[in-house]
Amino acid sequence: xxxxxxxxxxxxxxxxHQAGHSVRCFAxxxxxxxxxxxxxxxxxxxxxxxxxAYFARWRAAGATGPSPLLPWATAHLALIRSLVAEFRPxxxxxxxxxxxxxxxxxxxxxxxxxxxxxTFYFGPGSxxxxxxxxxxxxxxxxxxxxxxxxxxxxxVLHATDALFDPPPPSIPPHHHHVGPLLWxxxxxxxxxxxxxxxxxxxxxxxxxxxxxxxxxxxVILQTLAKRPVRVVLTxxxxxxxxxLGSVPTNTKIEPFVPxxxxxxxxxxxxxxxxxxxxxxxxxxxxxxVLVPWDRDQPGVAARAAALGAAEVVDRQNLTPAHLAxxxxxxxxxxxxxNVAQHIATQLQRRDPVAIARARIEEFxxxxxxx
Numbered sequence: 563x564x565x566x567x568x569x570x571x572x573x574x575x576x577x578x579h580q581a582g583h584s585v586r587c588f589a590x591x592x593x594x595x596x597x598x599x600x601x602x603x604x605x606x607x608x609x610x611x612x613x614x615a616y617f618a619r620w621r622a623a624g625a626t627g628p629s630p631l632l633p634w635a636t637a638h639l640a641l642i643r644s645l646v647a648e649f650r651p652x653x654x655x656x657x658x659x660x661x662x663x664x665x666x667x668x669x670x671x672x673x674x675x676x677x678x679x680x681t682f683y684f685g686p687g688s689x690x691x692x693x694x695x696x697x698x699x700x701x702x703x704x705x706x707x708x709x710x711x712x713x714x715x716x717x718v719l720h721a722t723d724a725l726f727d728p729p730p731p732s733i734p735p736h737h738h739h740v741g742p743l744l745w746x747x748x749x750x751x752x753x754x755x756x757x758x759x760x761x762x763x764x765x766x767x768x769x770x771x772x773x774x775x776x777x778x779x780x781v782i783l784q785t786l787a788k789r790p791v792r793v794v795l796t797x798x799x800x801x802x803x804x805x806l807g808s809v810p811t812n813t814k815i816e817p818f819v820p821x822x823x824x825x826x827x828x829x830x831x832x833x834x835x836x837x838x839x840x841x842x843x844x845x846x847x848x849x850x851v852l853v854p855w856d857r858d859q860p861g862v863a864a865r866a867a868a869l870g871a872a873e874v875v876d877r878q879n880l881t882p883a884h885l886a887x888x889x890x891x892x893x894x895x896x897x898x899x900n901v902a903q904h905i906a907t908q909l910q911r912r913d914p915v916a917i918a919r920a921r922i923e924e925f926x927x928x929x930x931x932x
Contacts, residue, residue, distance in 0.1 A: 565770030567836035568593055570721035570743035571657040571678040573704070576600045577915035578922070586649050588642065590614065597749045604646060607638070626701045628903065631707055635663035639670060646671045652926055663713040670712065676717040676922055677741070681837040681858045683720055685709060687732035695861030697754050705858070717925045719918050720824060722841060723909055726865055738921050741914030742841040744822070751823045754814065755794075761829040764821060764848075765795040766839050772856045774806050775834060778880065783810055785885045794824045830886075830893060834860040835874075840866050847906035849898035851888045853880055855862060870901040 567609035567874040573592065579585040579602050587597070587604045590612035603788050609615065616630035644666065653674045658663035661677055666676040684705065694913060696702050712718055717736050720727070721743040725890065729739060755762065765782045767775050779795060786793050794814050799805075801871055809815060825846040835852040840862050841852055850872035854863040866872035873888040892898045 565768050566836055567659050567680045569745055569838060570680045573721075573743040573745040573915060574655065574678055574918045574922075575602060576745070577919050581763070581919055584649075586645070586651070588645065589923070605641075608854060611637070612755060629704045629707060631662045631704070631781050635660075638663060641668050641695065642667055643671060646673065648653055653921075653922065657711070658708045661715070661758055663709055665711050665714050668716075674716045674925070675714070676719065676925065677712045678918075679712070679714040679718060679720045682722055682727040683729055683733060683737065683739070684733070684861070685712070685737070686857075687730040689728065689730050690861060694828070694864070696858055697854055697856045703773060709779075715825055717921065719921060721914070722837065723914075725867050725905060725908060725911075726841060726869065736915070740782050740918040740921060741912050742845055743914050743918065744842055745795055745837075746820045746822060749818065749820050751863075752816070752819060754790045755823060755827055758828070759902060760790045760792050760812070762824055762827045763791045763793045763830045763832060764824040764828050764843075765793055766831070766833045766836070766858075767796065767798060768834050768836055769798055772834070774865065775855055778853055778855060778877075779806055780881055781882055781885055785882050785889060786810070786832070787812065789889070791829065794819055796821070800813050827900055829899075830889065832889065833862040835866070837862045840872075844869075844871060844902060844905050845909050847899070847903035849883065849902045851875065851892055853877055853885070869905065871905060872899075873900060 575585055575587055579600060585602055587602050589604060590607050591609055594606045613634050616634045620630045642663065650675065652665050653676055655666050655676045657678055658680060662673050664677065667673055684692065719739065720739045722739060723741045724739045725738065726746050753785060767779055770877060778795065783795065783806065793813050794816060796816050796819060821842055825843055825848050828848050829844040831839065831848050831850040833850065834854055835854040838859060840850065851864055852863040852866060852872050852876045854860040856876055863872065863874045867874045873892050875884050875888050
């Protein structure tokens with residue numbers, strides 16, 4: 563659940579497992595399938611009892627009232643107690659969407675809790691107003707619920723870099739920016755990416771579909787159709803290619819292609835401003851045109867623009883003309899690529915997975931739980 567929210571947690575989980583730690587994962591079938599290659603033991607929630615199913619029912623009822631995060635957590639607490647008794651872990655790790663469950667585990671089972679935040683810091687003392695960072699949609703109360711829950715976490719790891727998200731001077735001492743926790747499931751690289759020709763542009767929508775975002779996809783394709791570039795558009799499986807209308811000849815539509823492989827060969831990212839793909843573009847030194855659509859995307863886009871690596875087009879002003887102007891600016895102004903490549907050099911000097919693992923190991927030692 564949560565689109566890119568689970569990926570940084572999975573990255574830490576796999577890093578701990580590969581370093582020799584004993585790890586067990588409680589997840590929905592999609593995550594279990596995508597992480598199967600890592601050989602981590604999984605306890606899989608049935609599809610109709612997984613968090614996405616709870617959210618689907620909540621949205622179908624109008625998304626009014628409290629979110630299903632706590633009801634879902636409460637419904638699974640008995641099962642978690644039995645897993646804890648069997649596995650006897652020293653620490654529970656969660657993503658944001660499972661923070662309510664982790665908070666219950668901490669209280670009911672006496673376990674220490676580490677939360678892996680998949681986006682920028684948004685707690686007390688944030689440098690930007692909450693209302694500026696999060697879209698004015700039903701997501702805001704959910705994010706506020708995350709904030710309330712993770713106040714009780716013993717350790718919080720932010721899957722972003724202080725270069726991208728300068729932490730406030732008053733950030734709590736148990737909060738740490740560890741850097742981009744990037745991971746993609748193993749997949750073959752399409753042969754067409756290495757065929758000589760015009761430069762590649764990566765275009766993305768959210769891995770967790772957002773309302774009306776096919777409008778963004780159509781405008782992107784229309785804007786780039788006559789430019790001397792080739793385009794890879796990743797379209798979530800829930801979206802139908804037919805809904806895009808005619809697809810330009812310079813465009814490939816994929817349900818999944820490793821973003822890193824396109825970015826390594828790419829000159830531009832045009833995106834909804836999801837944190838995962840934006841920080842991945844910075845890791846590979848690729849400048850961006852961003853159209854923040856929902857959730858935390860306004861805050862992500864603002865941080866990328868503040869660095870000088872992106873142009874931002876407001877969702878309300880999205881037209882082919884506005885998007886084309888932003889694309890022209892970024893592609894024809896060397897400063898954007900120079901900034902992105904400078905940031906990439908600094909990011910790649912660090913090993914975020916090793917940093918995250920070290921923080922957790924230090925935390926367990928401090929708690930006397932070696």
